[in-house]
Amino acid sequence: MLLDRLRVGRVLRGVGLRPRLTLVCTVVVALVSALLLWLGWLLVGGVARAVPALPPGTAVRVGDVSVPAEQLSDALGEAARADVLRAGLIAFPLVVAAAAVVSWVLVGRVLEPLQAVTATARRLTVESLDTRTGLRDARGEVAELAAGFDAMLDRLQAAFDAQRRFVANASHELRTPLSVLRTEVDVTLADPDADEAELRRMAEVVRDATRRADDLVAGLLLLARTEGAGLADVAPVDLAEVAVPALAAVRGEAARRGLRMQVRRARAPTRGDPVLLERVAGNLLENAVRHNHEGGWVEVCTATRDGFAQLQVTSSGPVIRGDRVAELFEPFRRGPVARTADTAGSGLGLSIVRAVVRAHGGRVHAEPVAGGGLRVTVQLPTA
Numbered sequence: 254m255l256l257d258r259l260r261v262g263r264v265l266r267g268v269g270l271r272p273r274l275t276l277v278c279t280v281v282v283a284l285v286s287a288l289l290l291w292l293g294w295l296l297v298g299g300v301a302r303a304v305p306a307l308p309p310g311t312a313v314r315v316g317d318v319s320v321p322a323e324q325l326s327d328a329l330g331e332a333a334r335a336d337v338l339r340a341g342l343i344a345f346p347l348v349v350a351a352a353a354v355v356s357w358v359l360v361g362r363v364l365e366p367l368q369a370v371t372a373t374a375r376r377l378t379v380e381s382l383d384t385r386t387g388l389r390d391a392r393g394e395v396a397e398l399a400a401g402f403d404a405m406l407d408r409l410q411a412a413f414d415a416q417r418r419f420v421a422n423a424s425h426e427l428r429t430p431l432s433v434l435r436t437e438v439d440v441t442l443a444d445p446d447a448d449e450a451e452l453r454r455m456a457e458v459v460r461d462a463t464r465r466a467d468d469l470v471a472g473l474l475l476l477a478r479t480e481g482a483g484l485a486d487v488a489p490v491d492l493a494e495v496a497v498p499a500l501a502a503v504r505g506e507a508a509r510r511g512l513r514m515q516v517r518r519a520r521a522p523t524r525g526d527p528v529l530l531e532r533v534a535g536n537l538l539e540n541a542v543r544h545n546h547e548g549g550w551v552e553v554c555t556a557t558r559d560g561f562a563q564l565q566v567t568s569s570g571p572v573i574r575g576d577r578v579a580e581l582f583e584p585f586r587r588g589p590v591a592r593t594a595d596t597a598g599s600g601l602g603l604s605i606v607r608a609v610v611r612a613h614g615g616r617v618h619a620e621p622v623a624g625g626g627l628r629v630t631v632q633l634p635t636a
Contacts, residue, residue, distance in 0.1 A: 270367075287345070492523060492530070538553065551569075
């Protein structure tokens with residue numbers, strides 16, 4: 254018996270949900286119908302026996318048979334039960350068959366949303382994570398299942414997008430320290446008269462570049478893990494101090510291009526990741542210098558305004574239409590500058606700025622400057 258039950262259980266587990274639910278509904282209807290037929294059979298017999306009593310010796314004709322009055326109630330009961338049984342044996346299979354058909358149709362209707370969820374899951378790939386179930390008319394638990402499935406897809410898509418952004422940002426940002434390393438090594442190796450002092454200088458440059466690369470990778474990993482959920486480890490940071498190394502990094506290029514640098518630094522205390530905030534200032538200043546006219550100007554201002562620590566970088570440059578400013582924060586966008594093989598950068602600077610600022614609970618805003626150029630304002634919560 255136990256082995257038979259196990260075999261039946263395995264067979265039922267191998268059958269789909271629709272046949273199983275149809276079988277359950279049909280069996281329930283069959284049992285209820287059989288119970289009602291039995292109750293009707295009992296009740297009809299009892300009602301037939303309750304006929305009024307006739308005088309003894311009276312013959313009563315029941316159907317084609319004449320019976321004495323004393324046997325009238327029994328004869329009526331048997332005849333009524335026989336009629337009920339004949340009608341029940343005809344109606345019972347019809348009711349069970351109708352129940353099976355109706356159950357099959359209704360269960361199919363109920364399971365349609367589940368089939369839509371299954372079909373969506375089968376169609377999903379890494380490149381089609383924007384696919385959704387599209388169930389608008391579902392109700393109850395099925396609607397909750399579809400909504401939960403779509404929410405899971407939203408989280409998966411956000412995770413994959415964050416991964417792609419991390420790879421793009423890391424490749425973009427690591428290019429500078431790697432270029433410094435390669436240049437220093439090539440220059441030193443090409444100098445046959447390089448002495449110990451020159452080698453030590455190269456080693457220091459290589460050490461600084463590798464340290465910056467390591468800090469940058471750590472910061473980007475932290476950003477990728479905490480994007481949209483806040484930063485796990487923060488420290489007091491002054492935007493006025495963060496801007497100092499960023500300014501030092503671009504002064505050489507600004508001097509070569511004849512750019513006028515104007516700096517107004519006031520305390521702007523906030524809390525966050527110093528490496529990432531230094532990258533914000535660095536990206537803003539690199540963009541301001543790189544996308545500028547020869548002999549142009551750059552203004553850098555840090556201050557505390559309206560309860561926010563503010564870093565503002567304004568520069569001259571090409572004319573940018575107001576409706577195109579928002580596009581500058583998208584990856585690989587550079588505004589009106591044509592993309593050419595010798596154009597520096599890969600268009601990820603402002604997208605990194607936006608991601609870092611959002612991770613710190615701040616906001617970033619850009620607007621065109623009259624006559625050409627761009628003003629970018631970063632606001633972070635004060636410490």
